[in-house]
Amino acid sequence: SYAGTMPFAVATTGVEGLKTIVPVAGISDWYSQQNMQGAQRYWPKEMLNSYLAYYCSSRYHDETLSEKQLDDMAAFHHELSLRQLKCGFDYDAKFWGSGNYRLHADKIRCSALIVQGLNDENVSTKQFEMMVKAFQKSGQTYKTILHQGPHITPTMPNKNYGILIDGKFYDDIVNEWISHYLYGVENHAEEMPEVLVQMNYDQKKWEASDSWDTDHTMKMECTGKGVTVIDTDWERAGISADNFDDVTAQTSTNMTQRFVTAPFEESVTIQGTVCLNIKAALKDGDAAADFHPENRNDADTLTMQLGVSKVSGKMDDIEIAVLLCDVCDEEFDSIQTVDPERNVIPVVTVKEGGIVNGGDLPAFNEAEFATVHKKYRVITRAFADLCNPEAGYEPETATNSIELKKGEYHDYHIYLNATRYTVQPGHSLAIVIATEDPVNCLIHKTYSVEIENNSVCAVVPVTKATKDCTLNLK
Structure with a gap:
């Protein structure tokens, strides 16, 4: 989700040269990721931004850092906690505003392929919808892939599996998208439906829609x-x-x-x-x-x-x-999560080595979600x-x-x-x-x-x- 959040955050700066982004389970607004309409939404032990910064930071493991540098980082995070405590669970523009990326939708100058699991209880599905609304406001091209999984990427190299996206390899879809928007390859990537969604009652079936909005x-x-x-x-x-x-x-x-x-x-x-x-x-x-x-x-x-x-x-x-x-x-x-923290949807292998990577790279197993x-x-x-x-x-x-x-x-x-x-x-x-x-x-x-x-x-x-x-x- 950090790799999904960063590209959207960068896109809303209007930086020159950015052609396209592929945010997977990305966060549009940090307040509503951790809170919801004035209430706590996220897990108890991860409610402070300082904890998330520590958990997702690799600098604490940098052996070249001096003791003073480590102390300065700890002091910064402690101050971050104190400021969040003053907000409680309410929105405060000074504290939360810089992480409310969707407020800067008018600066977006790139396209996006937005990917989200509909059973993701970590990064809420509201985040992808706010991202969609931001791109609608910007007038830039965007497409949305919605699968039935939890907080995952449709191809999971670290777990040796992937799911097919309407019969296609996910990495091939991303390859086509990047090839088109970065290298100008005419492969009809821009003709993808605005919304491609995996059905909850039959995961082998995908439906396309011209718009996320309904009449x-x-x-x-x-x-x-x-x-x-x-x-x-x-x-x-x-x-x-x-x-x-x-x-x-x-x-x-x-x-x-x-x-x-x-x-x-x-x-x-x-x-x-x-x-x-x-x-x-x-x-x-x-x-x-x-x-x-x-x-x-x-x-x-x-x-x-x-x-x-x-x-x-x-x-x-x-x-x-x-x-x-x-x-x-x-x-x-x-298809639903099976663990108390609502994080895990088990998968079953339907074809060993079914996700082909090419070259000398090992293939991943083609999987489906367990029901x-x-x-x-x-x-x-x-x-x-x-x-x-x-x-x-x-x-x-x-x-x-x-x-x-x-x-x-x-x-x-x-x-x-x-x-x-x-x-x-x-x-x-x-x-x-x-x-x-x-x-x-x-x-x-x-x-x-x-x-x-x-x-x-x-x-x-x-x-x-x-x-x-x-x-x-x-």
Whole structure:
């Protein structure tokens, strides 16, 4: 992802001589990579930029560096942490602005072949969509390849495998792209579809689209009356980092509420960013004690200060998590991560040595993604802070936070990570609204949230005209 981020960052400087970029799982904006609408999004132990800088830096292993140089680097990173702590989980233009590359889309002067895994829970799929929007604004040529994998490149030399892209070797596609834009080879690379996407229900099938944007939306609205109350009692809910998706996708608990459609009669293809609209209020919690923070995921002491009012000077990170799920009464095959941190999708070899590299280079194995057999599949997810009702899709809208008062309702517009997903006939869509997600929970807090049921409405971008549908509490 660093190799995917750097070319986009460079492209937005408008530097002369840059002809094209191939960002793979690249980051468009560092704030929304680590946070989401005022809430924590990334993993607890990697929330500080200083940690990421250390983790991804090779200079610490440079034996020629003096002790003073090493001390200076450590001092710089410590200062970086202190400045981030003052922001909490909110957007701050001074701190986050230089890493918000998409703000400089008007400077882009090159083409791009953008590559992203739709099951990447490390670099969120929102990042590639913001990159697409930046290139749309720039007026420059871009193409997008979306595969069903996690945080990978379609060819993985270090793991000796690769997947085919619509029957072609990925490296051949990149070769054609670079040959055309760097050397002027007339190979029709620019005639690739704007979007080429691997299907979730059949990974051997790829579909092309002339645009990432769609002309249609489907509304899913809850007509149920009354309110839903959810809290943060993991134990009572029977929820942990090991089973969060399993439980929340299939049943409601004291921590989660499901809103489910009737089974669809025809397939529905979602393409883009789903927006969930709700009215919600803080119901209970001891704000004066920062809602009694606990370090459930063993984050370091400095990281744990994020989202604590005595450091940032404001109430922060009273989180809700939202999941969009494909659910069915019968088990079905799907591609999804299998590890607690949502990083791993196993692959199976379909042809040893099937990815030919030419010359004396060894061939890689041709692989496919392993499938699981379950009654649900989490399509996409989001996190938002109740203290940031003004926060929307753009990261800079998460600047202003408020102090929550018990029983005081606010309108929230929660944008889930971008997706391309086809729901099969007989399947339903479920919106799950939860409080904390134990997988990425930095600070476990004690609070409850009240939601007006009839305010729950999801606006879903779809590829063809589709009837609106009703959400039922289940």
